[in-house]
Amino acid sequence: MIPTVEVHGHRGARGLRPENTLPGFAHALGLGVDVIELDVGLTSDGTVVLNHDQVLSPMNLTDTGPAQPDDPDFPYVGKAIRELTLAQIRTVDAGLGHRAPVPGARIPTLAEACALLAPSDVKLAVELKTDPSWTDEEVELFTAAVVDVLASHGLTRRARLLAFDWRVLAEARRHYPLFDRVALIERATLVPGTAWPAGRSPENPVTAALAAGATILSPEHAITTPALVEEAHAFALPVAVWTVNTPEDMTRFIGYGVDAVVTDYPDRLHRILASHGLPRPSPRIPAAHLP
Template sequence: MLFSGVEVHGHRGARGLRPENTLPGFAHALELGVDAIELDVGLTSDGAVVVCHDQVLSPVTLADTVPARPGDPSFPYVGKAIRELTLAQLRTVDAGVRRPGDAFTATQRPLPGTGIPTLAEACGLLGPAGVRLSVELKTDPGWPDALVALFTDAVAGVLASAGLAARSRLLAFDWRVLAEARERHPGLGRTALVERKTLVPGTRWLAGLPPDDPVGAALAAGATALSPEHVLAVPSLVDDAHALALPVAVWTVNEPEDMSRFIKYGVDAIVTDYPDRLRRVMAEHGLPLPPAVT
């Protein structure tokens, strides 16, 4: 799945402006104009695919309200793993207000009462908008292979049911997801995420592949694109990826001077918490902008 020019990818929707990984956040990113929405998913104990960044519900972005049923022994839910909770329990959690003092509270508009959506609900919003979906599966090397396969199948099934497989990419730091998707869901794009901590000697993140050549390893793992942490996205990495026909989507870039630098490096997409800032920088460079969707 090819990129076209420099793309605007809204990180968790538009995390700097609206609550992350929420339907209102996605809607705001669409209103600004993005090529793709990046979002994170987890798998509940009863098999639902939900949109949430952390495997363990974080008090930074989430707050308990009421238990799903009176006397629920699992309540409160914040601080517990998504894999241990049901969809009904997650439905009670408020995702609309960040913890005071967090870095994004100065720019993010709170929306109290906003819930955690399912991936199917996100597809219902994003499908008609025509944007692409970059869906990051939140696993880690501690997950058993069978559960990684189950999760990958569940996500692929939701995207297929929504008719969005051709417009979607699966993203993962745990490259077993990429290998699983290549084998069982070859129609989906597959983006290899890398950051400094996943490229250390003896790493377990890369599905057994060596970390000294992340571009070659990503291709061997089944990636169709590479998404490096911004500090890793040096010109030589971009050139090496392009030599193997791998588009490069750099994350997470929020400062205009950095956006301009990566445009000059020739990256194919920039993942940002502030799509509005990136659009202004791209306009200054004379680059085409994705249309706003209202």
């Protein structure tokens, strides 16, 4: 059997279009990806929106004006999503801070992203941005809000929930078992004594992830070794390594036997897969329709 390596578009196609935006997702679909990875937060009025950080960052976001005259919360960039309403977040331009800008691109809701992606057969990898300081109740409410949007678009079996905070995985295993659950790990979360769950068992993240309810392991590229991949596979845990952007690293991790590569540049990964004679995902949107 010919091995397969899934192509995961990181935040859409972050190296090619503004991250976590509908134009970015459309571009990734046009290139051909198996999975779209995206990040979500919850506004103060309870809407799930896309953004990598819990705080709106000036690195990729630009204020355009207040949602209403004399809004005391303006400017919004630099503030936490949880402190802002959807109307306030809607004013922020998410398409300017990129080498291939898409002026006017807004921070989309998860529902809008689902509406774009649902007609294709692409899978969604939805990272829930939480913090160890959050209460269990806050994690539960956030997880429920995300699941509700995905389920309402018929994506229960095509979506997976990702988290560094493994309380999300445990919550999903208890109440939403049809969703795949992805344990994210990186060097910072594996430090012994850290508040992140993985830090409680840094010597064996594979078994710790399994105990937390993971069905997939997603390690940072810097800690991904052949031994880690082999151990995960011994427990039937697929491995999705992130974030891999150079052809040399793509080739190396394919050699390790990973099941998926998360990349800002799906086009580069296509070329590497082709050079190895491995299958590649087909474009979902005609090239003429790319933004």
